[in-house]
Amino acid sequence: xLVMPRSAIYSIHRTLSISSKRFEPxxxxxxxxxNPKILEFGDISLAHHRIxxxxxxxxCRKSRCLSQLYDMDIHLKMExxxxxxxxxxxxxxxxxxxxxxxxxKAGVYAASAGNHALxxxxxGRQLGVxxxxxxxxxxPLMKINRCQDLGANVLVEGADIAESREIALRMAxxxxxxxxxxxxxxxxxxxxxxxxxxxxxxxTKPDAVIVPVGGCGLIAGxxxxxxxxxxxxxxxxxxxxxxxxxxxxxQAGTPVYTPTRPTLADGLAVPSIxxxxxxxxxxxxxxxxxxxxxxxxxxxxxxxxxxKVVCEGAGAVSIAAxxxxxxDYLKGKTVVxxxxxxxIDSTSLGRxxxxxxAYDHRVIRLSVIIPDQPGGISKxxxxxxxxxxNVRDFxxxxxxxxxxxxxxxxxxxxxxxxxxxxxxxxxxxxDEYNPTNCSFKNNRLPML
Numbered sequence: 001x002l003v004m005p006r007s008a009i010y011s012i013h014r015t016l017s018i019s020s021k022r023f024e025p026x027x028x029x030x031x032x033x034x035n036p037k038i039l040e041f042g043d044i045s046l047a048h049h050r051i052x053x054x055x056x057x058x059x060c061r062k063s064r065c066l067s068q069l070y071d072m073d074i075h076l077k078m079e080x081x082x083x084x085x086x087x088x089x090x091x092x093x094x095x096x097x098x099x100x101x102x103x104x105k106a107g108v109y110a111a112s113a114g115n116h117a118l119x120x121x122x123x124g125r126q127l128g129v130x131x132x133x134x135x136x137x138x139x140p141l142m143k144i145n146r147c148q149d150l151g152a153n154v155l156v157e158g159a160d161i162a163e164s165r166e167i168a169l170r171m172a173x174x175x176x177x178x179x180x181x182x183x184x185x186x187x188x189x190x191x192x193x194x195x196x197x198x199x200x201x202x203x204t205k206p207d208a209v210i211v212p213v214g215g216c217g218l219i220a221g222x223x224x225x226x227x228x229x230x231x232x233x234x235x236x237x238x239x240x241x242x243x244x245x246x247x248x249x250x251q252a253g254t255p256v257y258t259p260t261r262p263t264l265a266d267g268l269a270v271p272s273i274x275x276x277x278x279x280x281x282x283x284x285x286x287x288x289x290x291x292x293x294x295x296x297x298x299x300x301x302x303x304x305x306x307x308k309v310v311c312e313g314a315g316a317v318s319i320a321a322x323x324x325x326x327x328d329y330l331k332g333k334t335v336v337x338x339x340x341x342x343x344i345d346s347t348s349l350g351r352x353x354x355x356x357x358a359y360d361h362r363v364i365r366l367s368v369i370i371p372d373q374p375g376g377i378s379k380x381x382x383x384x385x386x387x388x389x390n391v392r393d394f395x396x397x398x399x400x401x402x403x404x405x406x407x408x409x410x411x412x413x414x415x416x417x418x419x420x421x422x423x424x425x426x427x428x429x430x431d432e433y434n435p436t437n438c439s440f441k442n443n444r445l446p447m448l
Contacts, residue, residue, distance in 0.1 A: 025166060025169075026166065026169035026170050026173055027169075028169060028179060028181055028184075030179075030180075030181065030184075030185050030186060030276075031181055031184045031185070031274060031275055031276055032275070033255070033275045036275045036276045036278070036279035036280075037186050037276045037279070037280075038276075038279050038280050039186065039189045039190060039193065039220060039221065039224045039276070039280035040224075041193075041224055041225060041228040043186075043187075043190040044190050044193035044194060044196070044197065044221060044224060044225050045197070046190070047090070047091075047094040047187070047190040047191050047193065047194050048193075048194040048197050048198075050094060050097055051090060051093045051094050051097070051191065051194065054093050054123065054126065055082060055083075055089045055090055055093055056081055056082050056083060056089075057198060058077065058078045058079055058081045058082065058198070059076075059077075059078045059081065059202075060075050060076065060077045060078070060198070060199055060202035060203055060336060061075065061076055061078060062074070062075050062076075063075070063076050063306070063307060065306035065307065066302065066306060066307070066319070066322075069302075069306075070322050070323070070331075071331045071332065072322065072330055072331055072332065072333060072334075072335045073332075073333065073334040073335065074322070074335050074336075074337065075202070075203050075206070075334070075335070075336045076307065076309075076336075076337060076339055077195060077198075077199055077336055077337070077338045077339060078309075078339055079195065079315070079338060079339055079340050079341065080309060080310070080311055080315060080339050080340075080341060080342030081342075082119075083122060084115070084118040084119050084121075084122050084146075084343075085115070085118070085341055085342045085343040086115040086118070086119065086315075086340060086341035086342070086343060087192060087195060087218060087338070087340050087341065088115045088116050088118070088119035088182065088341075089119040089122065089123065090191035090192055090194050090195065091119075091182075091185070091187060091188030091189065091190070091191030091192050091217065091221075092116065092119035092120045092122075092123050092180075092188070092191070093119075093123040093127075093191065094187045094188075094190055094191040095180050095185055095187035095188055095191065096108065096120070096123050096124060096127050096129050097127065098187050099129065099178060103177075103178050104127070104128065104129045104130075105130075106175065106176045106177045106178065107129065107130035107131070107132055107175065107177040107178075108120060108124060108129055108130070108131050108132065108177060108178050108179075108180055109132045109133075109134070109168045109169070109171055109172035109175075109177050109178065109179045109180070110131070110132075110133050110134070110168055110179065110180050110181075110182060111133070111134045111135075111136075111158070111161055111164040111165040111167070111168040111169075111182075112133055112134075112135060112139075112161070112164075112182050113135060113136055113138065113139040113140075113143070113161055113164075113266075114135075114139060114140065114143040114267070114343055115182075115267065115341055115343055116182030116183075117133040117135060117143065117147050117152065117154075118143060118146060118147060118150070118343070120133065120152070120180065121133065121146075121147045121150035121151060121152035122150050124150075124151070124152065125150055125151045130153070131151070131152040131153065132152065132153045132155065132168075132171065132177070133147055133152050133153070133154055133155070133168070134155045134156075134157060134158060134164040134165075134167045134168040134171070135147070135154060135155070135156050135157075135158075135164060136156075136157075136158040136159065136160050136161050136163065136164045137156060137157070137158065137159060138159075138160065139156070140345045142345050143343065143345075144156060155167070155168075155171075161270075162271075162272075181274065182215070182217070183214065183215025183216060183217030183218075183270070183273075183274050183277060184215060184216075184217060184273075184274025184275060184276050184277050185276075186276055188217050189217050189220050189221045189224075189274075189276060189277060189280060190221060191221070192217050192218045192220070192221030192222065193220075193221030193222060193224050193225040194221070194225070195218070195221070195222055195225075195338060196209070196221065196222040196223070196224070196225025196226040196229070197225050197229070199222075199226070199336050199338075200225075200226065200229050200230055200233075203334065203336055204334075205230060205232075205233070205334070206230075206233050206334045206335065206336045207233065207234065207330060207333035207334050207335060208233065208234040208235075208236055208286075208327075208330055208333065208334075208335045208336070209222060209226055209233060209234070209235050209236070209335075209336045209338065210236050210238060210318040210321050210322070210327075210335065210336065210337040210338065211223075211235060211236065211237050211238065211318065211338050211340075212237075212238055212239075212265070212267075212268060212314050212315060212317045212318055212338065212340045213237040213238060213239050213246050213268065213288060214239075214243070214267060214268035214269070214270040214273075214314065215270040215272075215273050215274050215277060216246055216273040216274050216277035216278055216281060217274055217277050218338070218340060219235065219237045219246075219277075219281055219285060220274070220276075220277035220278075220280040220281040220284075221280075222235065222338070223235040223280075223281050223284035223285050224280055224281075224284060226284075227284045234286040234287075235284060235285050235286055236285075236286055236287050236288070236289065236321065236327070237285055237287070237288035237289070238288070238289055238290075238291060238317045238318055238320065238321040239265075239268060239288065239289075239290050239291070239317070240263040240264070240265045240268055240269075240290065240291060240293065240296065240313075240317065241290045241291065241292055241293065242260060242261035242262065242263040242269075242293070243258075243260040243261070243263055243265070243268050243269045243270065243271075244258055244290055245257075245258040245260070245270055245271055245272065245273050246273055246288055247288055247290065249273055249278060250288065254278075255272060255273050255274075255275055255278050257271055257272050258271055258272075259271055263293060263296075263313065264293055264296045264297055264300070264313035264348075264351075264352055264355075265296055265312075265313035265314040265316070265317050266312075266313060266314065266348075267312060267313070267314030267315075267340075267341060268313075268314045268317065289321055289324070289326045289327070291317055291320040291321055291323075291324045291326075292320075292324065293355075294355070294359040295320035295321075295323050295324045296313050296316055296317055296320045296352075297352050297355040297356040297359055298320075298323060298356045298359050298360050299311075299316040299317070299319035299320040299323055299356075300312075300313065300316045300344075300349075300352045300353070300356055301352070301353055301356030301357065301360060302319060302323070302356075303316060303319060303339070304353070309339065309342070310342050310344065310349065311339050311341070311342050311344070312341045312342055312343055312344035312348075313344070313348075313352065314340060314341055315338075315339045315340040315341045315342060316339070318337030318338055318339065318340075319337055319339075321337070322335070322337065357415075360418070361416070361418050361419040361422050362415060362416060362417065362418060363392065363413060363414070363415055363416075364413070364414055364416060364422050364425075364440070365411070365412070365413050365414075365440075366411075366412055366414065366426070366429070366438065366439065366440050367409055367410065367411045367412070367438075367439045368380060368409070368410050368412075368429055368433050368437060368438050368439075369401070369407050369408070369409050369410075369433065369437035369438075370407065370408060370410055370433060370437075371406065371407060371408075372398065372406055372407050372408040373406075376408070377396075377410065380410060383428060383429065383432060384412075384414065384425070387421075387424065387425045387428055388417075388421075389414050389415065389416050389421070389425050390414065390415040391412055391413075391414055391415075392412075392413045392414065392415050393412060393413035394410070394411075394412055395410070395411040395412070396408055396409070396410060396411075397409040397410075397411060426438070426440055
């Protein structure tokens with residue numbers, strides 16, 4: 001397949017998308033719902049041996065700040081430190097290594113919005129395998145460009161990952177290449193399981209390992225490794241409240257299609273989990289919990305401020321699980337949250353930080369009705385300054401105060417130190433301007 005200029009990619013891929021709808025959906029020969037493959041620990045051990053030297057053996061570092069904050073002995077498994085920023089490299093490298101020379105020459109095909117595509121692109125270049133990835137139109141431009149820089153043939157088509165998957169499967173079939181599912185191919189599961197082996201080599205008898213859950217490839221691999229080597233260690237899965245495919249599937253006893261809603265943990269927004277992954281995790285996962293979007297936002301903020309680690313929402317859900325209070329029974333225990341990825345684009349990072357600050361009571365919204373006269377605004381800002389708060393945004397409103405022609409409403413976004421400081425500022429404004437003239441409703445910014 002030729003690498004084409006980006007201007008030509010879009011028009012051609014529109015044709016591919018339209019033509020692909022004329023045929024029956026292509027089945028993935030490695031992911032058969034009627035005959036799922038259950039992951040064996042021996043294959044994880046083999047992967048652990050074979051990928052050494054090709055991937056980063058990431059730290060499992062103790063977090064003193066988070067340990068003190070949540071009263072647990074917390075060790076962070078730093079998969080954000082892989083070369084492409086996520087754990088996906090482990091499975092990608094192992095899957096490519098296991099291809100025959102003939103299959104390597106025929107090339108590999110995949111559908112991905114980011115991390116899986118990046119992992120295949122990097123290790124395909126290192127191992128001499130031609131990589132072709134179909135990325136949905138919603139994929140960040142940064143990740144599209146990075147895959148191209150790593151030598152992959154990038155096709156941008158599909159409204160979502162499901163459409164991109166159909167296109168990639170059909171192309172693999174037509175070209176005689178190999179399609180590698182990013183969360184359900186057997187070798188992908190085995191590669192992910194190497195994280196479990198490393199954790200148990202780095203931390204003595206952890207009481208729990210906390211795993212982000214999307215398509216279930218990561219938790220299937222980690223659970224198989226951990227339960228084989230340390231049966232008493234709990235394996236806990238975490239999802240966003242808006243993406244609960246694994247929870248619904250466990251309730252039904254079989255993979256169930258579950259529509260997702262927008263989430264800060266976009267890497268976990270998978271409506272259909274893997275059939276091999278689901279079969280492999282049954283009986284090995286102790287519990288799966290969901291976390292609120294606000295907990296994800298604050299967790300991203302906590303990692304930046306306390307650990308100096310930039311983590312995407314999908315990786316930060318393991319910290320959100322601790323913050324949520326649903327794991328308080330682990331207080332005083334040794335806990336290993338997996339920070340699975342750090343590939344968050346700048347725009348999303350800014351939104352996450354702002355929302356985290358809002359839910360952390362450090363950015364608040366308020367409105368105050370003050371006299372519309374010289375010095376009125378100066379007096380208000382002086383009070384805010386005396387309270388050591390900082391005005392971040394400021395808006396005046398006169399036209400809509402129809403019953404009071406001598407006043408004006410001031411709407412502000414203000415930075416404070418926390419909830420106690422927020423309450424002190426509110427009280428000072430109420431004392432000065434009358435409680436009926438002060439509005440503090442909906443201080444927290446809307447999530448999505």
